[in-house]
Each structure stands twice: as C-alpha cells, then as structure tokens.
Amino acid sequence: MCDALSDEDLTALSQAAQRMTISAGRVFIEEGDPANYFYNITQGMVRVFKALPDGRRHITGFMGTGQFLGLAISGHCAFSAEAMEEVHLCRFSRSTLNQVFSDFPALERRLLNIAAHELTIAHEQMLLLARKSAVERVSSYLLNQVMRLDACAADKLPSTAITLRLPISRADLADYLGLTIETVSRSFAQLKRNGLIEFSNAHAVTLMSPQKLEMIANAKG
Amino acid sequence: MCDALSDEDLTALSQAAQRMTISAGRVFIEEGDPANYFYNITQGMVRVFKALPDGRRHITGFMGTGQFLGLAISGHCAFSAEAMEEVHLCRFSRSTLNQVFSDFPALERRLLNIAAHELTIAHEQMLLLARKSAVERVSSYLLNQVMRLDACAADKLPSTAITLRLPISRADLADYLGLTIETVSRSFAQLKRNGLIEFSNAHAVTLMSPQKLEMIANAKG
DNA sequence: AAAGGAATTTGACTTAAATCAACGCCTTCC
DNA sequence: GGAAGGCGTTGATTTAAGTCAAATTCCTTT
Structure with a gap:
C-alpha cells in the first residue's frame, strides 16, 4: 500500500519499460541533468541525495524495491541517485509515462498519493533538520x-x-x-x-x- | 503556471467549494486533526508549520493567493496552517474532490505536477537545513x-x-x-x-x- | 591466524549558532 | 508630545555540534 503499485498496474508499466541493472556505487541520476526518465526499483537499495559544490551533501532518502524515482522532476533532475548495491530497475521515458497514464488513470491517482505521502515525510524531516x-x-x-x-x-x-x-x-x-x-x-x-x-x-x-x-x-x- | 489551476478548472472546483474567510492569526488547520478538507487560497497569506510539544517550530512554507493547501494529507493533517492576515479561501471535502477529479482528469494531472514541484522545493530546503x-x-x-x-x-x-x-x-x-x-x-x-x-x-x-x-x-x- | 584496512568509537579542542540581556527604533495610542 | 510595547539589532556568554586526531573494532584477505 505504501509505495508499490498494484501488480496489474506494474504489468502495464513494465510493457513500456526498459529493464536495467546498475552496479553498486554508480550514480545513475545526476542532479541538473535533463530529466527524461522515470524509474521503478525492482531490486536493491538506492541513495537519493543533493550536494553542494564544496562536497557537503544531504541524503534526501533511501529508496528500495518497489519504490519510484524521478517524481520530483521538471525539465532537470532535482537530485542525484546512487546505487548502494547492485540495483535492478525499470526505466521509462516521460512521454511513454504520459501514455500509460491515459490508459491507466488509477496509476496517476496512485502517484498523486505517493507524492503526497513523500511530501508528508519531507515535512517531518524538515522539522527534524530545522529544530x-x-x-x-x-x-x-x-x-x-x-x-x-x-x-x-x-x-x-x-x-x-x-x-x-x-x-x-x-x-x-x-x-x-x-x-x-x-x-x-x-x-x-x-x-x-x-x-x-x-x-x-x-x-x-x-x-x-x-x-x-x-x-x-x-x-x- | 507555477501554482494556480486554469480558470476553467477553478470554476469547476468552486462549484463544489465552500467559501470562507479566516481572520488574521487564526490557526485553521491543526496538525493531527482528521483531514477532511482541501483548500485553495483566494486571497491572503498563510503560514504552514509543524511544531514540537515544547514549542519549537518549523515553518514549512508560506502560501499565498492561488495556492493549494491540504495536499499532503492522509487521514490526519500533517501540518498546521495559520492565517498571517485576513484570508479568503475555498474549502471542499475530500469526497467532493474525488468527484471533481473524475470530471476533470486534467485537474489531477495538474495536482501531481504541483506536488512534484513542492517536493523539489522541499528537497532543496532540506539541503539548506541540513548543510x-x-x-x-x-x-x-x-x-x-x-x-x-x-x-x-x-x-x-x-x-x-x-x-x-x-x-x-x-x-x-x-x-x-x-x-x-x-x-x-x-x-x-x-x-x-x-x-x-x-x-x-x-x-x-x-x-x-x-x-x-x-x-x-x-x-x- | 595474522595483517591490513575500513568503519566506528572515543577524546581533546574549536567554533558557529543559541541563549541571555540590553538597547534602539518605530508605531500607536492616550 | 510622551509613554508603552512590539520588533529588530547588537553585545557578552554559553553550549551543542563540528573538527582534528587517536584508538578500537570489525571485516577481509592473504
């Protein structure tokens, strides 16, 4: 319920998806790069982070099997993502994503819920960091x-x-x-x-x- | 583009909405309360915040005319909101919202974009607070x-x-x-x-x- | 099993921001 | 016009967390 889609929707997605394997330690999303893709992690753990030029960095979160990556996207990636171990994921382009949305409206609803949930977590984390x-x-x-x-x-x-x-x-x-x-x-x-x-x-x-x-x-x- | 819906969608919404006026200084969303409503600010500035029992608090953000409130909701409010001046807003229940979503799918799409955008801002703010x-x-x-x-x-x-x-x-x-x-x-x-x-x-x-x-x-x- | 190396813990010291306190500057309200 | 109070600034001091450094534990590898 928390972060995965239904099997049905996942099947729909995977038809439009491209399976990939990322080796441990690889940064496969780079902050600032054009954001063309959307990811679903099928296996393994990922570190999501933002960094300052002088090396200071903040890890936004850790995402695991079943979770989505690339939501907070608008033109350019807002964060980097690095595989903490060997990671398997499904990648699909934003354009096919929109296609899939039209076919499966429930999916969009679900994503909105996920986004709202992530926003709640982010607010909680901000309180933690600030105070x-x-x-x-x-x-x-x-x-x-x-x-x-x-x-x-x-x-x-x-x-x-x-x-x-x-x-x-x-x-x-x-x-x-x-x-x-x-x-x-x-x-x-x-x-x-x-x-x-x-x-x-x-x-x-x-x-x-x-x-x-x-x-x-x-x-x- | 950033935070308001199209006039057309807003019209659709306002039919299901309840107009309200909140006087300056009133906390009209209380963290932890059951989250039954969704808001659109039509006039005025609002302070969104979370607090710890001992009084420490963090202001998550300031929201103004045209912006939405209550997105990050799941059962209970994740934050409080306080009018910084006299505020006018449209309130509608979650159930009617779902109804409106069905009638205007574009609205849901828009909200997803808004959520993604807010998430980006939240991540940036976390980097700021953390580092x-x-x-x-x-x-x-x-x-x-x-x-x-x-x-x-x-x-x-x-x-x-x-x-x-x-x-x-x-x-x-x-x-x-x-x-x-x-x-x-x-x-x-x-x-x-x-x-x-x-x-x-x-x-x-x-x-x-x-x-x-x-x-x-x-x-x- | 020993050696090497990375990760973690602990210790001594420094520092950035918090706290406590005073002061100045507006506004407003008699 | 002058007192009162809120808001903002500045100063002195404290403190929690950061930095630098060494010791310890744990894990890998030979």
Missing part, C-alpha cells in the same frame, strides 16, 4: 525504522524491546540526519548510557523501550 | 525571493542591483530557515558589512549583486 537535537534526530530515525518494520500497520508502537538492523553506514546516516559521523556515534552512545538502546554490533540495535524513545524523538514529557 | 550555514541560508532565501519576483521566467539572475520587499517578520524567517531571530539579524548584518545588500528599512533590502549572492547561497567559488 531537533542530535539525540532527538537519531531517536527519530530509529523510531521510523521500527514503524517501517511493523509495516504501514497500526500506528501503535511495540511496548516491548525490539531489535533492529541498521543496514546503513554511519556516514550515510549522518548525511541523512544533517549531522557528522562522530555526532551520530556519540548520540548512539548517549542513548546506550541512558539504557534506551543496546548494540550487539554496530549494525544491530535493540530498542529497550520504543515508547520512551518516542518521547525523546518528539520532545514529549 | 548550509546561517549566512548561506539567508542568502538562499533572498535569492529565492528574487526568482519568485522574476516569476517562473528564465532561470537567469538579474546582473544589476534589485530591491526586494521582505514582508515576513524576522521571527517567521528564523522559523523558516531553522535559525534564531538573532542569527538571522546577524547574517543580514554580515551581508551588509560585505557590501552584498543594503537596507532602506528592516523590510526592504537591495541586493547589490544577485550573482555574488548566489555564489554565497550555493557555495560556488
């Missing part, structure tokens, strides 16, 4: 990951401890949260000191109390 | 205002000095740029010291060299 402390940012991230795990299901947080994989490097996390690697690490350390999380290793955390974490993430209490 | 310094943020804001002035026209910056109104208070600007009032003020002061801007009064700036300002805003050179 939250480092520890709050990291807590928010952990919480979002839990919510994603428990799928789009109930907005209810588990009341028991829950273990989470952190597939993403500290560097990527830092660029996603608007922090430095060191600050991310120190924020994790602080949450650990306070008994809110425990690490098996750097890429597997246990959230001891998702609810307490949520209070930190959203400055409640 | 730009105070002076860079303020410069970026000034620049965006110039671009808005010269309408959606050429992406070309004026090469001569240009005077700009700053209708927004320092407090709003701070909440929009993820800074404090004082830092916004000091950033203006620094730009002034460096000969990049001049003030007639607190709400009217002259950008002495939009192009130099753009280099600062986007860390070029």
